[in-house]
Amino acid sequence: MADRRYVAPFAPQGATPIDGETAARVLRIALEQGGDYADLFFEYNVSGSYSLEDRILRSAGRSVSMGLGVRVMKGDATGYAYVQELTPEQMAHAARTAAQIAAGGKPHAPVEVKPRELPMRYAFASPSLEASGEHKRELLMRADAAARAADPRIVRVEASLSEELREILIATSDGKLVHDRQPLIRFSVVARAEQGDKRQSGSSGGGGRLGLEYFETKTPEYHAQQAVRHALAMLDARESPAGELPVVLAPGESGILLHEAVGHGLEADFNRKGTSNYTGQIGQRVASELCTVVDDATLHASRGSINVDDEGNLPTSMTLIERGVLTDYMHDRHSAEHFKRAPSGNGRRESFAAHPLPRMTNTLLLAGPHDPEEILRSVDYGIYACKFGGGQVDIGNGDFVFSLTESYLIENGKITAPLKGVNLIGNGPEVMRRVSMLGHDLGVSDGIWMCGKDGQSVPVGVGCPTIKIEAMTIGGTQAGKN
Amino acid sequence: MRYDIDGLIELGQRVVDAALAKGATVAEAITSEGAHLSAKVRLGEPELVEEAGSKSLGLRVMRDQRVAVTSTSDLSPAGLARAVEDALELASLSQPDPFAGPPDPSLLSKRSQHVDLDLFDERVDAIDAAAALDMAKRAEKAALSSDKRLSNSEGATVSRQSGASALVTSGGFQGGTRGTSVSLYVQPVAEDEGGKRRTGYHWTANRHFSELEAPEAVGEEAARRTLAKLGSRKLDTQRLAVVFDPDVARSIIGTLAGCISGGAVWRRATYLAEREGTPVASELVTIVDDPLMPRAWGSRSFDGEGLLARRNVLVEKGVLKQLLLDTYSARKLKRESTANASRGGSAGVGPSSSNLYLVPGTLSDEELLKSTDRALYVTDMMGYGFNPVTGDFSRGASGFLIEKGERVFPVSEVTVSLNFDKLLKGIDAISSKLDMRTSTAAPMFRVAEMTIAGS
Numbered sequence: 001m002a003d004r005r006y007v008a009p010f011a012p013q014g015a016t017p018i019d020g021e022t023a024a025r026v027l028r029i030a031l032e033q034g035g036d037y038a039d040l041f042f043e044y045n046v047s048g049s050y051s052l053e054d055r056i057l058r059s060a061g062r063s064v065s066m067g068l069g070v071r072v073m074k075g076d077a078t079g080y081a082y083v084q085e086l087t088p089e090q091m092a093h094a095a096r097t098a099a100q101i102a103a104g105g106k107p108h109a110p111v112e113v114k115p116r117e118l119p120m121r122y123a124f125a126s127p128s129l130e131a132s133g134e135h136k137r138e139l140l141m142r143a144d145a146a147a148r149a150a151d152p153r154i155v156r157v158e159a160s161l162s163e164e165l166r167e168i169l170i171a172t173s174d175g176k177l178v179h180d181r182q183p184l185i186r187f188s189v190v191a192r193a194e195q196g197d198k199r200q201s202g203s204s205g206g207g208g209r210l211g212l213e214y215f216e217t218k219t220p221e222y223h224a225q226q227a228v229r230h231a232l233a234m235l236d237a238r239e240s241p242a243g244e245l246p247v248v249l250a251p252g253e254s255g256i257l258l259h260e261a262v263g264h265g266l267e268a269d270f271n272r273k274g275t276s277n278y279t280g281q282i283g284q285r286v287a288s289e290l291c292t293v294v295d296d297a298t299l300h301a302s303r304g305s306i307n308v309d310d311e312g313n314l315p316t317s318m319t320l321i322e323r324g325v326l327t328d329y330m331h332d333r334h335s336a337e338h339f340k341r342a343p344s345g346n347g348r349r350e351s352f353a354a355h356p357l358p359r360m361t362n363t364l365l366l367a368g369p370h371d372p373e374e375i376l377r378s379v380d381y382g383i384y385a386c387k388f389g390g391g392q393v394d395i396g397n398g399d400f401v402f403s404l405t406e407s408y409l410i411e412n413g414k415i416t417a418p419l420k421g422v423n424l425i426g427n428g429p430e431v432m433r434r435v436s437m438l439g440h441d442l443g444v445s446d447g448i449w450m451c452g453k454d455g456q457s458v459p460v461g462v463g464c465p466t467i468k469i470e471a472m473t474i475g476g477t478q479a480g481k482n
Numbered sequence: 483m484r485y486d487i488d489g490l491i492e493l494g495q496r497v498v499d500a501a502l503a504k505g506a507t508v509a510e511a512i513t514s515e516g517a518h519l520s521a522k523v524r525l526g527e528p529e530l531v532e533e534a535g536s537k538s539l540g541l542r543v544m545r546d547q548r549v550a551v552t553s554t555s556d557l558s559p560a561g562l563a564r565a566v567e568d569a570l571e572l573a574s575l576s577q578p579d580p581f582a583g584p585p586d587p588s589l590l591s592k593r594s595q596h597v598d599l600d601l602f603d604e605r606v607d608a609i610d611a612a613a614a615l616d617m618a619k620r621a622e623k624a625a626l627s628s629d630k631r632l633s634n635s636e637g638a639t640v641s642r643q644s645g646a647s648a649l650v651t652s653g654g655f656q657g658g659t660r661g662t663s664v665s666l667y668v669q670p671v672a673e674d675e676g677g678k679r680r681t682g683y684h685w686t687a688n689r690h691f692s693e694l695e696a697p698e699a700v701g702e703e704a705a706r707r708t709l710a711k712l713g714s715r716k717l718d719t720q721r722l723a724v725v726f727d728p729d730v731a732r733s734i735i736g737t738l739a740g741c742i743s744g745g746a747v748w749r750r751a752t753y754l755a756e757r758e759g760t761p762v763a764s765e766l767v768t769i770v771d772d773p774l775m776p777r778a779w780g781s782r783s784f785d786g787e788g789l790l791a792r793r794n795v796l797v798e799k800g801v802l803k804q805l806l807l808d809t810y811s812a813r814k815l816k817r818e819s820t821a822n823a824s825r826g827g828s829a830g831v832g833p834s835s836s837n838l839y840l841v842p843g844t845l846s847d848e849e850l851l852k853s854t855d856r857a858l859y860v861t862d863m864m865g866y867g868f869n870p871v872t873g874d875f876s877r878g879a880s881g882f883l884i885e886k887g888e889r890v891f892p893v894s895e896v897t898v899s900l901n902f903d904k905l906l907k908g909i910d911a912i913s914s915k916l917d918m919r920t921s922t923a924a925p926m927f928r929v930a931e932m933t934i935a936g937s
Contacts, residue, residue, distance in 0.1 A: 053749075056577035061551040062568045063828055064561070065538075076524075080532040084555045097533050100611065133575035156749065192750065192871070199750065201871050242899065242935035243719035273524070274634055275671050277678055353534065390866045392878070396671060396679035397714075399895045401865035401878035423867040423876040423897050425935070475867065475876040475897025477933045479719050 006129060008044030008066070008167040010086060011179060018042060018086075020113045023171035026070070027110040029095035031173060034105015035072035035079070037333075038098070041310060042068050042086070042169040043352040046129060051160040052140035060133065067352040070094040073334065074102035080355045110173035118180060118307040118314070121298055123210035128163035128185050131212050136161055139187070139212075139220050146224035147191045153235070154228055156192040159220070161185065168310065176312040183209055184303070184459060186447060187220070191227040195235050202230025203387075203405075206446030208461075210301040218446065230387065230406055233418045240407070240419040240476030246382035247424065247472045248375055248410060252443030253388055255462025258293060258365045259451070260391040260400040261428035262286070266320050266328075267346070267358040267453075268335035270395050277398040277429065278326065286326045287432035290368045293321040295330055297345060297361035303447035304362035304461030308345070311356050315345025320363075321432075332358040350456035357453060362461030368438020372466040375437045377413035383474055384408045384415050385424070398428035401475075423475035431469055439466030485515065485646035487658035493539070493557070494650030500566050501543050502652055506573070508544035508584050509652045510787075512825050513537075516645025517607075521614035523622055524637035531611045540828055543569040547583060548576040553828040581813045584787065589819075590655040591790035596783040600776045601661035605691040607644040609664065614640040617666055617697045624701030625670040631712065632705055636669035636681060649825065655788030663689055663779070666697060668704040674712050682708030687919055689777050707861075714880060714894035716936040723857035724898055724932045725850070725884065728917060730863045731924035735769065735840050738906065739922065741870050742796060742804075744811025744822075744833045753873035753903060754802065762802045763906035766843060769797040771806065771822070773836035780836040780921030786825030791836065794820050800907075808833040840924035843912030847926050850913050852887035858934055859884050860898060873902035879934075896936040905929055 010018040023040055030038035044066045051059055068091055069082040079101025083090040128136070143159040164184040171177050188205035204226035206218055249257060262278075270276035278286065287293070297315035299305050309315055311333050319327050331339070332347030335358055347356035376384070384407060391402030403423045408415045444463035451460040494511035501509035515537040522530040539562065540553040550572035554565045622638035641664070648658035665687035672680045684704035686695035726734060746752040754762060763769075773782045773791035782791050787809055796804050807815070808823035811833055824834035845853065864878035880894035900908070913925040 050575075054579075056579055057575065058577075058579055058582075059549045059551060059830070060572035060576050061553075061828065061830065062572060063552065064554040064556055064564065066556055067536075075527075077528045078530045080530065080534075082534045082536075084536055085558075094534075101528070101531050133572065137575060158749075194750075199753075199871050201751065242897075242933050244937055273636070275636055275679055275681070353536070355530065355532065392864045392866075394681065394864065396681040397674070397894070398678070399864070399878070399880075401867075401897070403865055403867040403876070405869070420872065420874045421867060421869045421876065422874075422899065423865050423878055425864075425878045425895055425897050427895060473716075473895065473897065473935050473937070475878070475899050475935045477876075477899045477901070479721050479933045479935070 006046045006165060010042045010169050011167055018169055020177055023113050023177060024110055026091045026095050027171060027173045029092050030070055030072050030099050031110060032107045033099040033102040034107060035074050035099060035102040037073045037173050039071050039170060039172040039311060040068060041352050044167045045164065045351065047162065047164040048129060049160065049162045050136050050140060052144055053158045055144060057137050057140065068094060069352040070098040071355055072098040072101050074105065077101050078355055082353050111175035113171050113175050113177040115177045118178060121300060121305045121307050122183050123213060123301045124183065125213045126211040127183060128211045129165050139215060143189045143220035143224040146221040147189060147228050150225055150228040151232060153193045153195050153232065154191050155194045158190040160188050170312040172312050178308050178312045180308050182306065183211060185210065185214060187223060189223045189227040191231045193231040193235055198235050200231050200234035202227045202234060204230065205448045208301045208303045208447040209305055237418045237420045239478045240422040241474055242476040242479045243474060244471045245474050246379050247469045248379060248382060248384045249467040250386035251439060251441045251465050252463060253445050254385060254467060255364060255445055255464040256388050256391050256402055256449065258464060259360060259363050259462050260393045260402055261431050262293060262321065263360050263363045264393050264395055265398060265428055266330055268329035268331045268339065269358050271329050272335045272338045276395050281326050284326055285324050286429055287321050287324045288435040289324040290435055290438040291321055291324050291432060292319065292366045294319050294366060295360055295363050299362050299444065299461065302362050302444060302461040303449065303459045304360065306361060309347045310349045311343065311347035313343040313345040313347060315361060318344055330358045330360065332356050348458050350458060354456050357456065359453065359458055360451065360460050362463065365464040367440045367442040367465045370437045370439050372439040372441050375439055375466050375468045376410060376415065378437065378468065379410045380412060382410045384410050393428065400428055401425045425473045425475060431472060434470040435467055436470045437468035441465045485660045487646050487648055487660060490515065490646060490648035491650055491656050491658055494648050497539060497541060497562060497566060498650050498652050501541065501569065504566060504570050506543040506545055506570060510542045511650050512540040512647060514645060514647035516643060518641065518643045519609065519611060519614060520639060520641040521611055521618055522637050522639040523615060523618040525635055526619060526623065528615050529637060533611065539565060541565055541569050542831065543573050544582055545570065545573040547578045547580065548573045549579060549582050550576055551828060551830050581810055584651060584653045585789060585809045585819060587653045590653055590788045591784045593657055595790055596657055599774065599781040599783060601689050601781055603662045603690040606642050606662035606664045609642045621666055621668045621697035621701040624698040625668050625705040628702055628705040629709055631672045632670045632708060633673055634671040636671060638668040640666050649788060651788055657784045657788060659782065661689060663687065664691060664694065666694065666700055668701050670704055670708045672708050672712055680708055680711040682711055711892050714892040716895050717883065717893055717934055718937055719935050721931050722934050723854060723928060723930055725854060725857050725859040725926060725928045727859065727861045728924060728926055730860050731927055732920060732922045733863065735838060735924045736922040737868055739806065739835045739838055742802065742806055744805050744807040744815060746870060747805055748811055748814035752870045758802050758805065760802060761800045763797055763800045764909040765800045766912050767797055767800050767906065767909055768841040770795050770841060771835045771838045775837050778837045778918050782836055785821045786823035786831055789819060789821040792821050806833040806835055835922065837918065838922045839916060840912065842914045842916045842925045845911060845913055847913050847915055850911050850926055850928060851884060853911065854884050854887055854928060857884045857928065858893060858898065875900060875902045875905060896934050898932050898934055900932040905932065
């Protein structure tokens with residue numbers, strides 16, 4: 001392994017490691033005003049980006065950010081403060097600021113913190129940050145060359161690689177001390193096609209919690225060809241119908257539907273507050289019997305996988321919906337306390353500058369009994385959706401949208417004409433009840449999704465098999481025709 | 483907090499000098515520091531108090547037109563040295579870009595030319611946790627006590643930010659600015675039929691404390707907006723006029739700004755790539771970008787490359803007059819920069835708007851609605867459905883059905899769709915009421931016909 005240039009100073013191998021004793025000292029200050037609980041979140045994040053355009057590596061960048069976030073809880077109230085300098089004075093300052101939430105209570109001492117062993121769900125064979133820049137540039141040039149060679153209608157190509165190494169150390173007043181290094185890469189290709197006065201773009205990308213070994217299974221050429229295929233298909237796109245139609249969703253990326261339709265509504269903070277449309281529905285039927293939904297942090301090297309959450313708890317694979325019946329919510333420490341249960345390891349935060357919230361990791365709809373071909377054959381007239389731009393949900397009533405960037409008409413059981421980009425809109429519980437067929441072809445997204453909540457972004461994974469939804473509203477422009 | 487702009491400039495100059503000494507031909511540093519406080523109340527009790535300060539450096543270097551950017555929050559001598567070394571190493575990896583380069587030094591503004599736009603308010607800077615919690619509590623109480631159907635709450639949040647930043651470039655530019663902002667956001671929840679909950683919101687925000695709406699007024703308006711959504715239903719799929727409320731109208735104008743940004747134009751990644759001098763919207767539409775408005779969100783006296791900021795008319799009576807350009811995109815397109823460069827904390831530079839607004843029309847909001855025979859009045863949009871290359875536009879929407887100038891019932895779970903070129907050309911009425919609560923703003927406006935997809 002190459003010499004590691006980027007090591008968190010607070011890490012066990014760092015220049016000024018934070019040990020149990022130092023952490024306890026800061027935690028004691030945090031609890032001085034009578035807080036029930038406190039934790040320290042140290043983070044050192046190094047990220048890099050390389051972008052190729054007009055056949056040249058136009059720019060390369062690197063960012064380093066480091067800090068400590070101190071959280072103090074008293075009942076349902078949270079005090080949070082962070083500092084960027086990890087001197088004893090600054091750490092004490094953050095602890096004193098956060099402690100004020102509990103002003104007036106009796107101080108109590110933290111439990112002695114002990115290091116905790118973690119599982120390993122990331123791949124470190126070939127860490128991206130430590131690889132040579134020339135090698136990364138070559139990966140981008142290969143994508144560019146492959147896309148241009150694929151078809152003369154491709155007039156522009158953009159390719160980018162982003163890499164990140166997030167090193168965290170968490171110490172809690174109930175005795176946990178954990179350290180984790182979380183790698184992440186994302187590769188992306190955009191191809192722009194022109195034919196006459198028609199212009200379209202196509203994209204492809206992927207990555208995960210691994211290094212450059214990613215390219216052994218998905219080559220730059222693969223993503224280039226996918227982007228080209230997408231762009232060329234869209235050149236012939238026609239106006240999409242508007243109104244309610246049957247929808248078949250392709251395996252893998254379509255998991256974004258689950259993420260929006262049910263995932264957010266099952267994050268326990270909304271249920272603690274009673275503001276989700278899934279509040280109080282544990283044990284009730286919330287989806288078709290075909291549907292079993294899990295949040296699985298353990299998938300090897302997937303974008304949403306984590307060894308430990310940002311509160312020091314250990315996530316596993318949890319079943320949220322089993323054969324249509326709601327079984328569980330995703331918890332952080334705060335919601336778990338409220339529901340008097342153990343945290344599920346879903347407490348995540350964007351960075352040291354933000355407090356944890358219940359968040360998804362990899363959210364999957366598990367495989368069903370049907371042959372994907374049979375599912376298509378069952379549709380006379382409908383939409384086949386395979387690439388998505390993103391989605392959003394209104395937690396209170398369950399209405400959600402997601403946008404299609406590649407979709408086709410289904411006519412008489414066959415995929416026919418490509419359609420212009422549209423939004424699909426539906427209501428989470430209603431759409432989940434309308435799942436009438438489910439393929440046996442579970443696929444997991446190739447590492448592209450970022451999830452936003454309360455202004456905080458975290459990487460997530462999604463997955464599903466081929467799904468048939470009896471009817472969903474298609475936001476096309478062709479009204480009154482179907 | 484006292485912000486030391488001269489200190490930030492001095493730090494930036496040190497970093498620029500260090501980069502030049504290590505072999506950079508161009509070096510530009512942006513330094514910033516800031517403090518923020520956020521206090522949230524839910525059902526009358528404090529839920530979150532967050533407080534912190536931060537500092538950062540962003541550096542862009544060029545070495546024979548090879549470009550690299552670095553940024554760091556570690557401002558120790560070692561951290562700064564690492565940022566400079568990394569930038570030069572990455573620059574040797576980049577490939578020469580014939581269009582890369584700083585603006586001509588003769589175009590750079592002087593510190594003496596930078597006008598004070600009154601962006602900093604000591605009173606905002608001085609808001610403490612107790613005062614913030616008190617404002618949030620009053621606003622939430624006003625919302626929840628106005629109607630018993632408002633049984634729950636996502637809370638009320640007061641946030642304040644203050645900070646300063648400085649830009650130093652090897653071309654000889656030095657400039658700095660400081661500013662404050664404060665906002666209050668209230669989000670009550672009402673129970674609706676079928677276990678659904680309706681969440682509405684209202685907010686006030688300003689750079690100056692004295693210009694905020696009273697917390698009670700914000701709470702009462704949030705309550706009205708939430709209750710108005712009770713009983714929302716779908717519409718049948720149809721073609722219908724659409725009235726955009728200012729909160730969503732501004733996102734339409736923001737989307738247009740993205741399509742006339744120099745970066746999108748030279749990439750030919752916008753349907754407006756070759757449309758300068760031609761009609762791109764209805765004759766009622768004039769869109770202005772004005773960085774020199776006192777106290778406004780997007781105000782700046784110099785742009786992200788040090789050029790003197792100036793007012794630009796982008797669209798005049800429907801005709802596209804001007805793109806948003808920084809030096810790079812201007813060179814790519816063989817033009818002059820419009821002083822619209824923006825430089826993020828991570829040091830990347832690109833064109834962006836400052837205070838961008840649709841010039842108000844002559845009708846009041848009430849007159850505009852009264853003159854509408856039948857329309858969907860959209861108050862909220864969801865999702866991202868826009869393809870800038872083709873202009874295909876489709877978003878989730880909720881709001882009210884308007885018939886003969888009156889609200890008939892609330893609507894949700896529909897989409898509004900139309901190609902963006904037709905949408906802008908279909909604007910047939912614009913209200914006279916413009917609120918610069920946000921850096922991109924628009925009065926209420928109406929589009930003659932769009933496709934509504936529902937049941």
